[in-house]
Every structure is written in structure tokens, then in C-alpha cells.
Amino acid sequence: MDLAAPINSALKRVPAWPLYPLGAVPVVWILWQGLEGKLGVDPTKAIEHQLGLWGLWLLIAGLAITPLQRFAGIRLLKFRRAIGLLAFFYILAHLLVWLVLDVQIPSLIWADIVKRPYITIGMAAFLLMVPLALTSNNWSLRKLGAARWRRLHKLTYVLAPLAAIHFVMVVKGWQLEPIYYLACVVGLLALRLVPKRLRIFAAPPVRS
Ligand code: HEM
Numbered sequence: 001m002d003l004a005a006p007i008n009s010a011l012k013r014v015p016a017w018p019l020y021p022l023g024a025v026p027v028v029w030i031l032w033q034g035l036e037g038k039l040g041v042d043p044t045k046a047i048e049h050q051l052g053l054w055g056l057w058l059l060i061a062g063l064a065i066t067p068l069q070r071f072a073g074i075r076l077l078k079f080r081r082a083i084g085l086l087a088f089f090y091i092l093a094h095l096l097v098w099l100v101l102d103v104q105i106p107s108l109i110w111a112d113i114v115k116r117p118y119i120t121i122g123m124a125a126f127l128l129m130v131p132l133a134l135t136s137n138n139w140s141l142r143k144l145g146a147a148r149w150r151r152l153h154k155l156t157y158v159l160a161p162l163a164a165i166h167f168v169m170v171v172k173g174w175q176l177e178p179i180y181y182l183a184c185v186v187g188l189l190a191l192r193l194v195p196k197r198l199r200i201f202a203a204p205p206v207r208s
Helices: 005-012 019-035 043-072 077-103 106-115 117-134 138-144 146-170 176-193
Strands: none
Touching: 019 043, 019 077, 043 077, 043 146, 043 176, 077 106, 077 117, 106 117, 117 146, 138 146, 146 176
């Protein structure tokens, strides 16, 4: 019996587009709290941190979609583009807060990127996200062809660990929270190496 069938038939009726306005809610809430002075003594840092965290959560959510389909038969593929694009916009906002509110002085930007390894790694992760965000549309998929498009989007497997390592390096000492996220990313990537025939519920195989 396909235990995922009722979930999938409910999901079929849910369109993907509402994720975009819904995904904007946390950023509006974070900025609103900042303007209201509710983010403590260093609102810039708090905004930077929260946007970075949302970006990472969304990256992890995007990575979970293929294993969920492969092992549990739950089909969330139609939401993946919105989740990936939202992750990109959160990281872009995280980067802009760093540039505009944190560093501020243009001559210090490059120095900071080169001098601080956690910024170098964060920047590398962000730069790898750019081609993915730019090609997350039907036109690019058609132009590149499915095989090349899929190959390009495998950059996620590099950028997601870099993003999680960036968080591990940001915090002082060995804290558990970023390590959990790194383990999550590594675990979700490792699941892709498991033979495709292993599944919890019956479900057709999935590519990528
Ligand atoms: C995929 C890319 C990225 C992800 C997922 C990410 C995520 C995060 C997370 C989760 C934090 C820590 C939040 C906390 O402490 O609660 C953080 C902190 C930070 N990130 Fe990123 N980040 C990324 C890229 C970048 C880039 C491109 C820059 C700048 C070039 C950057 C600069 C910073 C800075 C300055 C901090 C705060 C450090 C401090 O507390 O002093 N990040 N990031």
C-alpha cells in the first residue's frame, strides 16, 4: 500500500506560488522588530544572524526534498524552486546587511572577505548560489537542457556544506547548534548515496 498517497493527493491541491509571499513574512517581521528596537543592544547583528539562520533553514529544507521523495514517497518537488529562491534571497539580504549596516566602508569589504575565513567561506557559498538562482526558471531549464541544468544544480552539494561550515566558524568555540546543522546537511547529502531501491513507503523512483 502507498502510505504516502493521501499526503501526496493533499499536496497536489496546494499551489507553490503562495510560498513566495509566505517566505517574505519572516524578513518583514525581522526588519519590523529591528525598527521597533526589539532586537536588543545590537540590532544589526541580530538581523544579520536571523537572516543567515533563515537562509540555512531554507537550504536544508530544499536538500530534504529529494530524500523525502526517494525514501518516503512524499512529493514536494514542485515547492523546491520557491524554497531555493527564498534561501537565495535570505542569504542576499544577510550579505546586504553585512555590507550596508555592518562593514559600511567599501575599502574594508575586500579586506574582510580575505582576512576572515568564515566570511571567505560564506561568500563562496553565496557566489555558488548565484548561477542556481539565475537558472531557477523554465526558460533556463529549456535553454540548458535537463541534463546540464541538473549538473549545474549539483553545485548545491558543495555550497550547502560550505554554508553550514560558515556557521560553525562564526560561533565562538565548539557550540552544538551549528554542528547539528552541519550534520543535517552531511546526512541529507549522504542519503543520496543510498541505493535507490531502498524506500520506506512504496513510491516511484526519483531522479537527481
Ligand atoms: C549560503 C551562505 C550563508 C549562510 C547559510 C549563512 C548563515 C549564517 C548564519 C547561520 C550565521 C550565524 C547566525 C547566528 O549566530 O545565529 C551567520 C553569521 C554571519 N554571516 Fe553568514 N551566511 C552565509 C553567507 C554569508 C556571506 C556571503 C557573508 C558576508 C560576506 C556572511 C557574513 C556573516 C557575518 C558577518 C556573520 C556574523 C558574524 C558575527 O556574529 O560577528 N555570511 N551566517
